[in-house]
Amino acid sequence: MLRRTTIVLAAVPAALALAGVDAAAGATSTRADADRCAHAERIRVPGAERQVAACLDDLTTAGTVASGHTVPADYAGLHAAGTRNPSGVPGVQIDGYFPDTSTFNTTHGWNHDSQFVIRLPERWNGGLVVSGSPGTRRQYANDVTISDWVLAKGYAFASTDKGNSGAEFYRDGDRPGDAIAEWNHRTTQLTRAAKAVVAQRYGRAPRRTYAAGISNGGYLVRWQLENRPELYDGGVDAEGTLWRPDGPNLFTYLPPVLRAYPSYASTGSPAAHQAILDAGYTAGSEFLWEYHHTVYWGLTQRIYREELDPSYEGEDADYDYFARPKEVRKAVARISLTGRIRKPMLTLHGTYDSLLPIGKNSDLYAQMVHSKAKGKSKGKGKGKGSASAHSYYRYYRLETGNHVDGLYDAYPDKLRPLLPCMRAAFTALERWTAPKGQAPPPSATLPRPATGDLVNTCSLTR
Known part of the structure; x- marks a missing residue:
């Protein structure tokens, strides 16, 4: 739930703006707050189905963790413990979502995907930084790694959950590749909307x-x-x-690793070790392989395969990308880079x-x-x-x-x-x-x- 520290600003339509949000907890306002947030209540995020704005004393995680305007689980593990971040950046935060039919993102009790966060610092340097979440995380995943730092430099900041999140993101969409293709659309959509919001807030485009x-x-x-x-x-x-339709992609290097690692782990097999190196992993990184085998390799290959090749019913380690029907490469081509x-x-x-x-x-x-x-x-x-x-x-x-x-x-x-x-x-x-x-x-x-x-x-x- 979002908890207001100073002023919660209604969105359009008003009946939707505060539904599911604790509008009373800790609500206070002062003349300084009012001056800081003047006209903020009139800011509209183009295309948003719902938005809730809050005037905050600190838009960085030093303040938003306490105020409830971030979710630490979204960025857990993405930075070293000794990372030094700035704090004390007052401004306006807008949370909301664009129209969407999927419901993986349960943040704020909204149960609605295509959630975003836009932060507008009081002291603006004329710039805007836009990001999408890493992995299958949600809109606050970049708060420590990107948001805190660029806000302190004076940038406005916007981030999206990419339109779907979590380990079952592949259930979104009608055909293979739809869920990932949506990531690109939602980033474009948020960038355009954030530019308009910046112009409303500061009187000029970034x-x-x-x-x-x-x-x-x-x-x-x-x-x-x-x-x-x-x-x-x-x-x-x-x-x-x-992503490349003719490889390499994670369907070409993860299955060989999944096949080779058990033998390497149990016997130290030189052939298995070489197979992992041939898949692309670097000599010297062996101390990381057990963790990645346990946490990442199998799950990553499985959930992206469900997105791009949902008809496959075999074992993870047996997957042969180049033996799969041509429709699989067509799905990968939809999201590929050039x-x-x-x-x-x-x-x-x-x-x-x-x-x-x-x-x-x-x-x-x-x-x-x-x-x-x-x-x-x-x-x-x-x-x-x-x-x-x-x-x-x-x-x-x-x-x-x-x-x-x-x-x-x-x-x-x-x-x-x-x-x-x-x-x-x-x-x-x-x-x-x-x-x-x-x-x-x-x-x-x-x-x-x-x-x-x-x-x-x-x-x-x-």
Whole structure:
């Protein structure tokens, strides 16, 4: 449930705005609150079926955890325990949802998908950051990793649950691929709506709009900059998922790992070990494999297979993507990436990623970007989408980085968190897209620093 700390602002229609929300708990207001939130009650989220706005003393998790305007379970495990975040950012938060028929997201007792959160800081820097949740999480999943930090810099922030969430997201939609295709639609929908909300709140459209995301959220950044570049000025993609109809994709590397790991775990079989390496996982990351076998590999392959190949009835480890009917590749093609980005983007990926192996995901995506840029630059001048996309793409490979930063706390001597490098990349993107743009450091493989605060600092140069 959302609990109001100062003023709860009604939405249209008024009869729906406060239903299911504790409108009385802790309600107070002062003249300062009223001044801060002047005209906020007139803000409307275009296309929203429901919205509830609150004027808050602190939009960061330092305040929203206590006030009930976030859900810590949404972002659990995504950051290292020592992550330092700013606080004390007053402003307006709008929670709501767009029309949808699925009901996986039970947040606030709404039982309605396509939920979003929009945060509007009192001191605005003219920018907007939009994100989609990683994995199958909900709209608050980026609150620690992205929202807190960009709000303190003065950005408005918007995040979506992608239109469906949870381990049974595949039950949404009518045909294979519908649920994932909706993720892209909902991100586009929220970006357009958030731009309009920003214009209402501050009197002008955002000067800069950036997309940022992790894992499936990184996939969304890639898709948006390939397909909706007019909405953004750039993006930061951390370990985005790569879908390609002819592979590699998680249906080509997870089944071999599921077949090989039991033998490797029980006997140390060199052949099984080599099979896991051949699937794309990095030598040196073996200490992570048991955890990923227990938590990620089987479940991940199963739920995405239910989404894209629901007719398969065999065992997870026996799945053979290339032996499946052609309709499966058609479903994957609906959500696939091309590498044809049309706005500046920085990608980060850890070499010890033991869920989405770097060689089968971001290494290949970087090659795709360069290939598209090279193809467009041959004799076509500087037409739309042509001028050497590689000149506005950077790729940083982080040695010993894993897929989720929460595991750093268990292995501080072996891993490095990605989050500080993601923040460094965002800062580089700001400079890159400024009027007198300063190009980021060249793409590189960044060694794990031998000393220093790995949790909170990162240099994008070797």
